[in-house]
Amino acid sequence: MSTKSSRREFLKLAGLAGAGLVTAPAMALAGHPVAGANDEELGMLYDATKCVGCKACMSACKRVNGDYGSLAYEQAKFDPDKLWDAPQDLTGSTRTLIKLVKDTPKEWSYVKYSCMHCQKPSCVSVCPVSAMTKDKITGIVDYNKNTCIGCRYCQIACAFNIPKFQWEKAIPQIVKCDLCKNTNLKQKGISACAEVCPTGAIMFGKRKDLLAEAKKRLAEHPKQYVNHIYGEHELGGTNHLYLAALQFKKLGLPELKSEAPAEFSEKIQHTIYKGFIAPVALYSTLCFIAVRNMKKGSAHTDEQKKNSDGGDQ
Amino acid sequence: MSHDEYQIHKAKILTPSFWVLLTLTVIGFALIGVRFIWGIGAVSNLSDGYPWGIWITYDVATGTAIACGGYAVAILIYIRNKMHYHPLIRSAVLTSLFGYGLAGFSVMVDVGRPWNAYNFFVPSQWQANSAMFEVALCVMAYTTVLAIEFLPAVLTRLQETNWSRARAFLEKYHGRFGLDTPVVLEKLEKLRQRAVWLQPKLDKVLIFVIVLGITLPTMHQSSLGSLLLIASTKLHPLWHTGFLPLLFLINCMFIGYSIAILESVISSFGFKRPFEIEQLSGLASITPYLTTIWLCVVVGDLIWRGQVGNALRFDFYSAFFLLEFGLVASGSLLLFSKKRRQSPRWLFITAVLIVLGGALYRFNVYLIGFNPGQGWRYFPSLAELLITVGIVAFEILGYQVLVKLFPVLPRLHGHEVVEKA
Ligand code: SF4
Ligand code: SF4
Ligand code: SF4
Numbered sequence: 001m002s003t004k005s006s007r008r009e010f011l012k013l014a015g016l017a018g019a020g021l022v023t024a025p026a027m028a029l030a031g032h033p034v035a036g037a038n039d040e041e042l043g044m045l046y047d048a049t050k051c052v053g054c055k056a057c058m059s060a061c062k063r064v065n066g067d068y069g070s071l072a073y074e075q076a077k078f079d080p081d082k083l084w085d086a087p088q089d090l091t092g093s094t095r096t097l098i099k100l101v102k103d104t105p106k107e108w109s110y111v112k113y114s115c116m117h118c119q120k121p122s123c124v125s126v127c128p129v130s131a132m133t134k135d136k137i138t139g140i141v142d143y144n145k146n147t148c149i150g151c152r153y154c155q156i157a158c159a160f161n162i163p164k165f166q167w168e169k170a171i172p173q174i175v176k177c178d179l180c181k182n183t184n185l186k187q188k189g190i191s192a193c194a195e196v197c198p199t200g201a202i203m204f205g206k207r208k209d210l211l212a213e214a215k216k217r218l219a220e221h222p223k224q225y226v227n228h229i230y231g232e233h234e235l236g237g238t239n240h241l242y243l244a245a246l247q248f249k250k251l252g253l254p255e256l257k258s259e260a261p262a263e264f265s266e267k268i269q270h271t272i273y274k275g276f277i278a279p280v281a282l283y284s285t286l287c288f289i290a291v292r293n294m295k296k297g298s299a300h301t302d303e304q305k306k307n308s309d310g311g312d313q
Numbered sequence: 314m315s316h317d318e319y320q321i322h323k324a325k326i327l328t329p330s331f332w333v334l335l336t337l338t339v340i341g342f343a344l345i346g347v348r349f350i351w352g353i354g355a356v357s358n359l360s361d362g363y364p365w366g367i368w369i370t371y372d373v374a375t376g377t378a379i380a381c382g383g384y385a386v387a388i389l390i391y392i393r394n395k396m397h398y399h400p401l402i403r404s405a406v407l408t409s410l411f412g413y414g415l416a417g418f419s420v421m422v423d424v425g426r427p428w429n430a431y432n433f434f435v436p437s438q439w440q441a442n443s444a445m446f447e448v449a450l451c452v453m454a455y456t457t458v459l460a461i462e463f464l465p466a467v468l469t470r471l472q473e474t475n476w477s478r479a480r481a482f483l484e485k486y487h488g489r490f491g492l493d494t495p496v497v498l499e500k501l502e503k504l505r506q507r508a509v510w511l512q513p514k515l516d517k518v519l520i521f522v523i524v525l526g527i528t529l530p531t532m533h534q535s536s537l538g539s540l541l542l543i544a545s546t547k548l549h550p551l552w553h554t555g556f557l558p559l560l561f562l563i564n565c566m567f568i569g570y571s572i573a574i575l576e577s578v579i580s581s582f583g584f585k586r587p588f589e590i591e592q593l594s595g596l597a598s599i600t601p602y603l604t605t606i607w608l609c610v611v612v613g614d615l616i617w618r619g620q621v622g623n624a625l626r627f628d629f630y631s632a633f634f635l636l637e638f639g640l641v642a643s644g645s646l647l648l649f650s651k652k653r654r655q656s657p658r659w660l661f662i663t664a665v666l667i668v669l670g671g672a673l674y675r676f677n678v679y680l681i682g683f684n685p686g687q688g689w690r691y692f693p694s695l696a697e698l699l700i701t702v703g704i705v706a707f708e709i710l711g712y713q714v715l716v717k718l719f720p721v722l723p724r725l726h727g728h729e730v731v732e733k734a
Contacts, residue, residue, distance in 0.1 A: 091361070122543050128446035129432040130439070147432050150425020152364035153445050159546040161685055164361050165425060167354030172425040254546060254686065265542035266442050268555055272535070273447070283528040286392060290524050293394040 037119045039208035041139025042179060043239030044194055047217065048251070049224055050201035051110040053098055057193030057202060059085070061096045064183045064192040069095060069175055070145075070166075090114075092166030095177040096193055101251050109244055111251040112202070114193075115162045115177040116231060116238035117141050118260065123154035123163055125262035131174075139207075139239050140181050145173040159235060159256060207239050214243055236260035318400050319466065319720035322584055326717050334710040341703010344696050345422055353425060356696040362689025363680075370679040371701055372419035374537055375672045377452065378565040380412020382576060383459065384530040385569025389599070391523055398592055400723030403466055404580065405573050407721055410459040411708040417456055419704055420449075444539035451533035458526040464515060466719040471508035476501050534565040541678055549682035551623055551634045554614050557678070560607065567603040567641075568671040570596045571664040578661045580716075586725065594654040600667060604645035611638065633673070633681050640670025 062071050062085065072093045076086035087094040096114035103109070121141050123132045131148035134141050143163075150172060154163045166172035179185055184192040194204035203210060214229045230242035234256040242253065249255055272278060348356045359366045382405040390398050421427045432438040433449055440446050479501060483494045538561030541548050554560075574593050581588045615621050624634055644666030653659035680691070693701075716722055 089361075125442050126445060126543055128440055128443040128449055129429070129435075130437075131429075131432075145426070147429055147438055148426055149429045149432065150427070151423075151445060152425070153443070153540070155361060155364040156541075156547070157543045161362060161687065165364060166352070167357075167359065167361075168352045170350060170352050172352060252687065256546065261543050261545040262442075264545060264555070265444070265539065268542060268558065269442065269444055269447075269536075269539055272539075272558065273441070279528060279532055282531065283524060286524045286527055287521060290391040290520055290527075293391060293396075294520055296394065 037207070037237035038139060039206065039211065040137075041117075041119070041207050041239050042205070043117055043139070043207045043210055043241065044179075044191065045203040045205075045210040045214055045241045045243070046112050047201050047203070048109045048111055048242065048244035048246070050199045051098070051112065052199055052201075053100055053110045054198060055098050056196045056198060057112065058087075058094070058096055058098055060192040060196040061177075062094070064180060065095060065178075068183055069178075070173060071095065071175065090162065090164050090176075092164045092169070092172065092175050094164070095175060099252070101246065103246055103250055107246065109246040109251060111244070111253075112193075113162075113252070114240065115141060115179075116160055116234075116240040117177075117179060118235055119237040119239065120235070120260035120262050122157035122159065122235075122260070122262050125266060126153045126157040128153065135181075138179075138181075140179045141176075142178045142181055143174055143176060148174055150174070157261070159254060159261065207241075210241050214241055217243060233258040236263065318724050319403055319469075320722060320724045321470075321718065321720050322716045322722050324584065324717055326714055328713075331710065331713065334706040334713070337699075337706035338703050338710060341700050341706065344700050344703070347696070348422060348700070353423075356694065356700065358691060358694040358697060360689060360691065362685040362687065363683070363691035365679065366691060367680075367693040367697055367701055368419050368423040370676055372423075372704060373416045374679050375675045376412050376416045376419075377537070378534065378561075378568045378671065378675060379572050379668070380409045380416070381530060381534070381565040381569030382573040383407075383409030383462070383569075384527060385566050386573050386596075387523055387527050388566075389596070391520070392527065395595070398595065401573060401577060401589070401592055401596075403463070403721045404576060404716070404723075406459060406462045407466075407712060407715060408572070408576055408708075410456070410463055411711050413452060413456045413459060415704050415708050417452060419701070422700065444536045444542070447536045448533045448540065451529045451536070455526065455529040455533065458522055458529060461515075461522050462519070462526055465512065465519070466721055468508045468512045468515065470719050471505055472512065474505065476505075530565065531562065535559065535562040537561050538678070541683075544683065547683055547685050548678065549630050549684065550618070550620050551615070551630055552678045552682045554618065556610055556614050560610060560674075563603055563607040563610070564671050564674055567600045567607065567645075568668055570600045570603070571644075571667040571671070574660055574664040575668065578657055578664070580722065581657075584716075584722070586722070588657045589723065590655060590657065590660075593657075593660050594651075597648050597654045597660055597663065600663075601645040601648045604641050604667065608638070608642060608645075630682060633677050637670050637673040637677055640666050640673060642670075644670060 062073065065071055073085040074087045074091065074093055075082045076084060079086060087097060090097050090113055096112060098110055098112050101109050101111055117139060118141065119139070121132070121134055124134050124141060127148075128151065129147050129149055131144045132141065132154055133144070150165070152163075152165055152174075154174060155161070155165060163174045163176045165174055180191040180193075184190065184195065188195065190204045191202075194202040203213060211229065211232065214232075218225055218227060218229070225243055225245060226247060228248065230244070230248045230253055231238035231240055236258060242248065242251075244251055344356055353359060357366060357368075383402070386398060386402050386405045389395050390402060421430070424430070433446070433453070476498065480498070483492060483497060486492075487494060535558035538557035538559070541553070542555070542557055545553055574596055577589050577593055580586070615624055624631055627635075644663045647653055647659065647663045647666070653663070
């Protein structure tokens, strides 16, 4: 029988299917120039050296976005009267958090955590139902609970561990900063945390202005800062920028390459599925082989049945 | 294709193992109830650092690979033109159907807002960049395809029935449920006739459905690997590579063949049927080639990315890597001997080694090699494990019952020949 030819065909086919899978990573690794960051987008500059840790931004965020983001106040375990809001970390009820990081007994710094509003956000890239979106003009990365299926892929994807999930709720949602897109920004043109900051540690504005300001501060007071604007290049750039006196790694901001992970993964995914050509080609080739084999197969068994009156082939 | 190659396994349904599995299933499903009332946090140890735990890792990422028996055997039968594996396909398809159906079910347990899942069918919400989108659509489509592939078994059963049980039931409870016996019987007869009408039509197009059932897993199994491509800062470099999609694809194939072997050996043993040695040794001769390709890609990729040192460091990650690698390698080495491929015992042992190694690979990628940093820890909670156990128990339970109701297992008459050989 034609086992040989069908084997050859199988190998050819395996080659076809494998080709995409093999060339894709190679192409992704070859890399393409990363498109420059869009500096017209909105963002914030957080200057840790100006922050006094008053946490006014944290309470403003909850006050303004409580209903919209379905945020609740959090009780600490030692708080029987349930009077304090005492989040330990960003949580399903907390979009921003101030932490005090001690390096040595004499050197310490505050740090504010919230969504970095990446130029090429991983969370948007992976969300299967477009519940995470990036606004084309403002660059704000926003979340829509009405489409989200709660798969938490955005949590896996975000290198900053920003999106949080409401684990304790029967109807949970993802929680993360949306730059007050639908609340304070809409009403007053500025994010709530930046608006209330008493020391000007949070500056709100276009990325280009924030970068210019950051560079100016670095130039004017080089001794005061680590000579790095965190977020300028990290993961292809973020719209939330940082200045600080302590190493950023110590502040819990990971050391990251300037390539966005989404560039890498999307390139591979696109090479495999480009125009849906590979799957369609695979299906039609397989159909061709299978139909031909089946015809041969049934002719073959009929013959055998005749020869060996119905025994096993 | 003829349908007389399969038979119903005639045996009691309510066996002791039935009750054990049923208990486990009930416990699991009760805990699922808890999860829907008090939230995912109430039953699981999942956290914002480890948002995917044992449910995604085992039920979905590993479970669907284990359910690839139907896929792997179909490739062999319809593409490589080895029609004599045909008798193995129905039980393989049935296990695949359960594996995939329950993977889909456990996804609905795992996701936080399942009522929004309809968005997968709203084109304006589609997100082609997302590997998850691709996986979800393909898995749904494949489950449907598997159901259609299993349909012939149901149709044959319908055609041959004379509704004796239904008749007995109706006579016993005559009129009690407001059922009019003749009308019901007439309706049942219509159903039977419809089966007679549908069967030949289905037979004609079935091959195109089967081929779809080969294309879809090829796509989504590789995309299951793609899911972790984005986690470049969290997945350990031993596993984070651009070859993840290719590795997952080959991995599901060798797991698929090994599972087909295991399933056949176990059900021969459990149902006291003769072993299908000839077919099984045929399957077993394919796996070592697939595993060799897989092992070569793994090693070549590690060398290329300069990670060999990491692999041999004998720390936590390297230990798991070496274990996974060793299991797959030893299983396939053993299988290169023809004598072992003829022995049910060795077939069983090697298949177990390869399935364990292949499954450990998926655990390594999804859980063990995944580190979000900042001191996050994850180990599944008891309730979380019991839900997974319940789902698996339900799977085995369903298989046991269905082979006793529908013609799924290969007909025995052929085996005299095998035993003589
Ligand atoms: S920081 Fe995380 S959540 Fe925020 S935009 Fe970037 S990837 Fe998305
Ligand atoms: S959890 Fe929601 S927002 Fe996040 S990826 Fe899944 S569907 Fe998108
Ligand atoms: S920008 Fe708005 S949502 Fe974001 S942290 Fe500040 S106050 Fe909260």
